[in-house]
Amino acid sequence: MCQLISYEHITNSPFLGYSKSITNSPFLGYSKSITNSPFLGYSKSITNSPFLGYSKSITNSPFLGYSKSMTNSPFLGYSKSITNSPFLGYSKSITNSPFLGYSKSITNSPFLGYSKSNTNSPFLGYSKSITNSPFLGYSKSITNSPFLGYSKSITNSPFLGYSKSITNSPFLGYSKSMTNSPFLGYSKSITNSPFLGYSKSMTNSPFLGYSKSMTNSPFLGYSKSMTNSPFLGYSKSITNSPFLGYSKSITNSPFLGYSKSITNSPFLGYSKSITNSPFLGYSKSNTNSPFPGYSKSNTNSPFLGYSKSNTNSPFLGYSKSNTNSPFLGYSKSNTNSPFLGYSKSITNSPFIGYSKSITNSPFLGYSKSNTNSPFLGYSKSNTNSPFLGYSKSNTNSPFLGYSKSNKNSPFLGYSKSNTNSPFLGYSKSITNSPFLGYSKSNTNSPFLGYSKSNINSPFLGYSKSNTNSPFLGYSKSNTNLQ
Incomplete structure (x- = not known):
């Protein structure tokens, strides 16, 4: 009990x-x-x-x-609350639930002003709110749901200006908005969805200028935009999709200059672009795709100089490029592929010097290169592959000295190298492989001294070495591992 x-x-x-x-x-x-x-x-x-x-x-x-x-x-049914404070003012609240239905609230404050709110749920249906503040101004809001349908909002503030908004959903359909502010200017927006279809927007600001935009979707089709700003200049854009087809853009700015762009897709086909800037100079580009086919580009800049480029693909075939710069000098390049065959390149620069290169592939066969630089000196190279066979190289530099090299492979057979440097001294090397057999090396350096080495392998058998150095002294070695 x-x-x-x-x-x-x-x-x-x-x-x-x-x-x-x-x-x-x-x-x-x-x-x-x-x-x-x-x-x-x-x-x-x-x-x-x-x-x-x-x-x-x-x-x-x-x-x-x-x-x-x-x-x-x-x-949690029925609740009533009354507050009367010398600082926060008067406040009254009534709630009548199971569950969260009906709610009423009134606030009258000497600082925050008057505020009234009505809510009539199951579930979240109808809501009304009114606020009148000496600082934030007047505000009225009405909501009529199941679910999230109809909403109206009005704000009139001495600082942020007048604002009106109307929403008529299930689901997210129709929306209207208007703002008139002494700082941000006038703005109007209309949206008519299911789903995200039709949208209209207009802005007129004393700082950002005039802007107009219109969108007509299902899905993301047609779009128009126009901007006229005292700082960024004039801009116009047109898009006509399903899917991402046709696009036009024009920009005329007092700082960035004039720019025009046209795109005509399904998918990513044809593109044209023109830019004329007081700083970056003139630039023109044409592209005619499916799939990165044909491309043409011209650039004429007061800083980077003149540049011209032609490309004619499916796939990556033919390419031509000319560049003439007051700083980097002249450069010319020709490429003729499927796949990566023939390439020619010429460069004549006041800093890097003259350079010429020829390549004749399928695959990576024959290559020729000449370089004549006021700093790095003269260099010549020949290569004759399938695969990596024969290679010849000559280098004559005012700093690194003279160097000559011969190679005759399939695979890694015979190699000869001569080096004569004012700093590192003389060096001679001979190699006769398949695989790694016979090797001879002579070195005579003003710093490291004299060194001679003979090796006779398959595999790593017999080795002879003599070294006579002003620092390390004399050394002799014989090895026979067979």
């Missing part, structure tokens, strides 16, 4: 004042609390549960003002 639990507590303090508390459970039923303080004021609270039903609270404070609250649950 359960026994009733009763509890009572009383406190009387010269600082915190009088306090009385009564609790009468199984389980958490009835509770009463009274507080009377010289600082926090009078407070009374009553609770009558199983479970969390009925609650009443009264507070009267010299600082926070008067406050009354009443709750009548199972479960």
Whole structure:
């Protein structure tokens, strides 16, 4: 048999004042609390549960003002609250649930102004809100859902200006918006969806200038845009899709200059671009695709100089390029592929010097290269492959000295090399492989001294070495591993 639990507590303090508390459970039923303080004021609270039903609270404070609250649950139904404060002003709130239905709220503050709100749910249907503030201005909002349908909003602020917005959904259909601000200017926007179809926008700002935009989708088809700004200049853009077909763009800026671009796709075919800038100079480009076929480009810049380029693909065939720069000098390049066959390149620069290169492939066969530089000196190279066979190289540099090299492969057979440098001295090397057999090397350096080496392999058999260095001294070695 359960026994009733009763509890009572009383406190009387010269600082915190009088306090009385009564609790009468199984389980958490009835509770009463009274507080009377010289600082926090009078407070009374009553609770009558199983479970969390009925609650009443009264507070009267010299600082926070008067406050009354009443709750009548199972479960979370009906709630009433009243607050009257010398600082935060008057506030009243009523809630009538199961579940979250009907709500009313009124606030009248000397600082934040007047505010009223109505809500009528199951579920989240109808909502009304009005705010009138001496700082933020007037604001009104209406919402009429199941689900998220119809919404109206009006704002009139002494700082942000006037704003009006209308939304008519299921789902996200029709939207209208208008803003008139003393700082951001006038703006108007219209949207008519299911889904994301038709959109219209217009902006007229004292700082950003005039802007107009129109979109007509399902899906992402047709788009028009026009901007006229005192800073960025004039800009016009037209797009006509399904899918990403035709696009036109014109820009005329007092800083970046004139620019025009035309694109005609399905898919990524034809493109034309013209740019005329007071800083970057003139540039013209033509492209005629499926799939990166034909491309033409001309550039004439006061800084980078003149450049011309032609490309004629499927796939990566023929390419021609000419460049004439006041800094980098003249450069010419020819390429004739399927696949990577024939290539010719000529460069004549006041800094890097003259350079000529010829390549004749399928695959990577024959290559010729000549370089004559005021800094790196003269260099000549011949290569005759399939695959990596024969190679010849001559280098004559004012710094690194003379160097000559011969190679005769399939695979890595015979190699000869001579080097005569004012710093590293003389060096001679002979190699006769398949595979790594016979090798001879002579070195005579003003710093490292004289060195001679003979090797006779398959595999790594016999080795002879003589070294005579002003620093490391004399050394002789014979090895025969067979």
